[in-house]
Amino acid sequence: MPTIKEELDRRRLLYSLLMPVMNLYVPGLERGKGLYFLFVKSETRTPGGLLARPVLTSYYKSDHFKTRPYDPYNVYTSPNEAILCPDSFQSMYAQMLCGLLQRQQVLRVGAVFASGLLRAIRFLQLNWPQLTQDIETGALNPKLTDPSLREYMDKILKPNPELAECVRHECSKDNWEGIIARIWQNTKYLDVIVTGAMAQYIPTLDYYSGGLPLACTMYASSECYFGLNLNPMCKPSQVSYTIMPNMAYFEFLPHEPDSFGFPRDSPPKLVDLVDVQVGKEYELVITTYAGLYRYRVGDILRVTGFHNSAPQFHFVRRKNVLLSIDSDKTDEAELQKAVENASRLLREFNISVVEYTSYADTRTIPGHYVIYWELLGKDSANSPTDEVLKQCCLAMEESLNSVYRQGRVADNSIGPLEIRVVKTGTFEELMDYAISRGASINQYKVPRCVNFTPIMELLDSRVVSSHFSPASPHWTPERRR
Numbered sequence: 442m443p444t445i446k447e448e449l450d451r452r453r454l455l456y457s458l459l460m461p462v463m464n465l466y467v468p469g470l471e472r473g474k475g476l477y478f479l480f481v482k483s484e485t486r487t488p489g490g491l492l493a494r495p496v497l498t499s500y501y502k503s504d505h506f507k508t509r510p511y512d513p514y515n516v517y518t519s520p521n522e523a524i525l526c527p528d529s530f531q532s533m534y535a536q537m538l539c540g541l542l543q544r545q546q547v548l549r550v551g552a553v554f555a556s557g558l559l560r561a562i563r564f565l566q567l568n569w570p571q572l573t574q575d576i577e578t579g580a581l582n583p584k585l586t587d588p589s590l591r592e593y594m595d596k597i598l599k600p601n602p603e604l605a606e607c608v609r610h611e612c613s614k615d616n617w618e619g620i621i622a623r624i625w626q627n628t629k630y631l632d633v634i635v636t637g638a639m640a641q642y643i644p645t646l647d648y649y650s651g652g653l654p655l656a657c658t659m660y661a662s663s664e665c666y667f668g669l670n671l672n673p674m675c676k677p678s679q680v681s682y683t684i685m686p687n688m689a690y691f692e693f694l695p696h697e698p699d700s701f702g703f704p705r706d707s708p709p710k711l712v713d714l715v716d717v718q719v720g721k722e723y724e725l726v727i728t729t730y731a732g733l734y735r736y737r738v739g740d741i742l743r744v745t746g747f748h749n750s751a752p753q754f755h756f757v758r759r760k761n762v763l764l765s766i767d768s769d770k771t772d773e774a775e776l777q778k779a780v781e782n783a784s785r786l787l788r789e790f791n792i793s794v795v796e797y798t799s800y801a802d803t804r805t806i807p808g809h810y811v812i813y814w815e816l817l818g819k820d821s822a823n824s825p826t827d828e829v830l831k832q833c834c835l836a837m838e839e840s841l842n843s844v845y846r847q848g849r850v851a852d853n854s855i856g857p858l859e860i861r862v863v864k865t866g867t868f869e870e871l872m873d874y875a876i877s878r879g880a881s882i883n884q885y886k887v888p889r890c891v892n893f894t895p896i897m898e899l900l901d902s903r904v905v906s907s908h909f910s911p912a913s914p915h916w917t918p919e920r921r922r
Contacts, residue, residue, distance in 0.1 A: 442664045443732045444496070449505050451688055451730070455666050459658045460514040466674045467629050471513035473548030475632070476540040476625065478561045479517075479524045480532055483851055483918035495768075496663045497553065501525060518543045522593040529852060531585050533564050535594060538572055540625070541608055542597065547625040550650075551632030555642035556767045556808065558633050560854060562620065562649050563806035569612035577605035619651030630654040635677045636756045638765035641803045641892075643677055660756065664738055665689045665729050671748055681745040681753040686714060689730065693723035696741055711735075717744045717752050724760060763890040764801045766808040767854040769845040773889050779840035780812070783833040790825050792818040796868040798900070800891050802859070809856030812837065813900050815868050827908060834858045834910035846916035857910035867903040874899060 464470060481501050484494040500506055507521055517524075523535035540547060552558040565572070571582055579600035585591055611623045622628060628650075635643050635655050646655060656673040659666070660682035668684040684691055692711040711726060725738045739761070742754040764771040776799060784794045795817040802811045818824065825833075838849065838858050848855035868887055874896065891897055 442496075444499065445731045448729075448731050449500065449503050452500060452661075452666050453505050455659060455661070455669060455685065455688070458669055460512075462669065462671060463656065463658065463673055464514065466672075470548055470629075473627065474516045474518050474543060474546045476518045476536075476543075476547045476550045477632070478533065478536055478552040478557055479519060480529060480557075480852075481525055481527060483527070483847070485918045518547060520593050522587075522589045526587050526590050528587060531587050531590060533561065534568065534572070534582065534585060535590055537561065537565055537568070538575060538594070539597070541572060541576060541604070542601075544604075544608075544625050545627065548627055548629050549632050549656075550621055550625060550628050551656075553634065554767060555633045555635045555639040555646055556803075556854060558631065559642060559645055559649070559806050562617075565612065565620075566617065569608065573605040573609045573612070576600075576608065577602050618648055620649050622651040622653060628653060630656045630674065632656050632658060636680050637759060638762070638770075638801070640677060641801065645803065645806075660754075662738060662740075664733060664736060665727050667691075667725075668754075671753075681755050683748045683751050683753050684714060686751070690728040692726040692728070692735065693717055693742075694726055694737070696722040696724050714752060715750070719744050719746060722757060764799055764810055766801050766803065766810070767848050767852070769842070769848050769855060771810075771841060771845060775841060776889060779837040780814075782840045783836040786829060786833050786836060787816070787825055790818065790823050790829075792816050792823075792825060796887055798868075798871075798887060798889055798891050800897065805856055807854050807856045810858045812858065812860050813867075813904075814860055814862050815865065816862060817865070827906070828911075830860055830862070830906070830908040831911045834860050834908055835912055835914065838910050838914040841914070843916065846914045847918075850913045850916040851918070859910075860908045861900070861904045862906045862908075863900060863903040864905055867900065870899060870903070871896065 460470065479497075479501060481498040482495045484492060484498070487493050501524055518539045519536040520539065523532055523539065526532040526535065550558070552561065575582055575598065577600065579598050581591060581594050581598055585594065608624060611620065621631070631646060631650055631653050633639070633646070633655060634657055635646070636657055643655065654674050655677055657670050657677060657680045658673050659669045661667055666688050668682045668688070670680055671683050672681070691714045693714070694711055695709045712723065717723060720743070722741055722743045725740045725742055727736050727738060728734050729736070739759055741757040741760055743757050744752055745755050746753050759765070759770060761772040762770045763773055763776055780794060780797055787793065793816070794814050796815045797812060799810060799812045802809055834857065838846065845855065849857075871887070891900070
């Protein structure tokens with residue numbers, strides 16, 4: 442996405458409004474700190490030589506962030522040295538260690554996405570013995586080799602056996618329910634995005650936090666920052682964002698959720714921000730200062746009301762997105778292509794994939810894609826081996842987009858893809874189930890993504906074998922494709 446330097450000023454403006462709004466609902470935040478897990482990601486260059494990097498990396502590396510003035514409402518436990526460290530392990534380790542050292546001062550815990558916060562909790566599960574040893578002895582883990590990071594940590598890390606024992610006592614228990622509130626006892630809320638695809642993480646966040654409130658503060662994307670939530674402590678299902686009209690020029694394409702893709706008599710006309718109607722759904726269209734012209738973001742929004750004259754929107758879903766674990770977004774066409782590429786490995790066995798569906802399994806940390814395959818073979822004695830099906834998993838991953846592959850390779854935010862082979866006739870049973878619930882046999886199509894519990898239980902009860910990708914797919918920051 443094209444961007445310009447002045448865009449950082451607009452983003453900083455939106456950021457500057459978040460805490461004044463939050464302070465209306467949670468007073469006293471200026472008396473403590475925020476434990477936020479923030480990271481930079483790899484940079485690359487376009488064929489023309491322009492710098493290309495994630496929007497948040499661009500912000501964290503800017504002077505707007507690095508030399509920001511002191512604000513008692515925006516004090517983080519994580520130092521810039523940790524946030525800007527390009528090594529994800531060292532960055533996470535240092536941020537977690539700083540959060541533990543300052544645990545009594547932490548009033549809020551957060552990350553950009555819910556998946557990122559759960560990844561931090563998983564990191565604590567795996568690394569608490571070494572972290573508590575560092576706290577107890579005052580000596581930093583030798584795996585942290587970044588010079589600026591070590592220099593900072595050496596200044597603040599002093600032996601503290603009492604704190605080490607406190608953390609060790611909580612982390613060594615088998616039950617991690619409420620671990621956030623147990624370690625960071627003064628936490629008032631979690632600051633994470635849990636709308637859209639991130640809503641799937643709400644039950645897990647509730648488990649680890651002991652039911653702390655979930656605050657969704659802002660609505661933004663790589664293309665443009667849009668607006669903020671003026672009632673940040675509402676339930677996630679009730680979140681509505683107020684669009685800030687100075688962020689871009691906003692237009693809206695009427696969306697009819699029940700149109701089933703049938704052709705219209707005439708194409709819909711764009712609606713201006715001031716003309717949207719409560720209860721209607723729209724696809725967001727933006728014209729930005731950075732050069733996007735009537736760009737379709739792909740978000741479907743529903744108008745819920747107005748703040749004065751400014752419309753407020755509930756995020757319904759991403760258009761055409763089937764699977765998402767973190768910042769990845771995989772649509773039906775991409776999933777279909779990945780299945781086609783992987784199924785070529787089955788040709789030597791005279792086997793084909795007759796049907797498939799998928800879901801994003803977030804019960805594991807990190808979450809991972811699960812693909813259900815029903816296979817058809819001419820010779821049952823010539824079945825593909827476990828190794829072949831593992832290679833099918835890897836072939837699918839190699840076919841997915843660079844954001845997915847970066848999440849697998851560099852960020853460790855997505856786990857290995859899994860293929861679950863189901864019994865012959867499973868998808869026919871799936872159709873029978875859908876028809877029994879009122880679906881038309883004439884219009885029934887196999888859903889390419891499932892999340893309805895009875896359907897997933899049906900599929901899982903028919904699984905005959907499960908296979909995981911044996912290696913990471915190819916990804917390099919030097920190339921974008």
